[in-house]
Amino acid sequence: MKNKNLVRAMEILEHTTPLKSKNCGKLCEACCCKGSENDGMGLFPDEDKLLKDEKGFAFLDSDGNFGQPVLVCSGECDRKKRPLACRFFPLFPLAVEHEGEVKIIPVPDPRAAVCPLISQNYNISKQFYRSVRLAGKYLIRDEECREYLLNLSSEIMEISELANKMI
C-alpha cells in the first residue's frame, strides 16, 4: 500500500516552483541536476518504492541517510517523478520539536550553496515556502517519515551552525 502522506507531500510540490514566473533552471543551466555518480539524493522512507520503476534512477544503500537509500540519477528525469529532495531544493522543511509538538519551518538549505537563488539572494516565492511547509506537515503525519525528517533536520542544523562559524 502506498504511503499516502508521502504521496500527498510529493503532489504539493509537483507544480510549485521557487520563482513565481521563471524556470530557475535557466539561471544556472540546472546545475543542481549535474552531480556526479557519487552524488545522491537522500530518500524518505518508502520513496524508493514509489520511484523504483523510473528510467535513469539507481538506488544505493547508504551509511549516511538514517537507514534509507540514496537515489543517483542520470541528470534528467520526468518532473512528476522527482524525489522530494529535488522538490524542496533549495529550501528544506526543518522539523523542530517544541513542547511535544513538531513544527515545520521552511528554511534555505545550507547545502544549497551551488544554487544561485541562495548565493545571489533571489526572492524565492512565498507560495514555494508555503508549499514546502505544507509538504513537511504531511510528512510528519507518517511515523517513519517524521523520525527521518527530525534526524535530517538535526543534521541540517549542525551544517548550518558550522557554515555560520566559517563565515
Ligand code: SF4
Ligand atoms: S540550482 Fe537552484 S536555480 Fe538552479 S535549477 Fe536548481 S533550484 Fe533552480
Ligand code: SF4
Ligand atoms: S532526480 Fe531529476 S530533478 Fe533530481 S537531480 Fe536528478 S534530474 Fe535533477
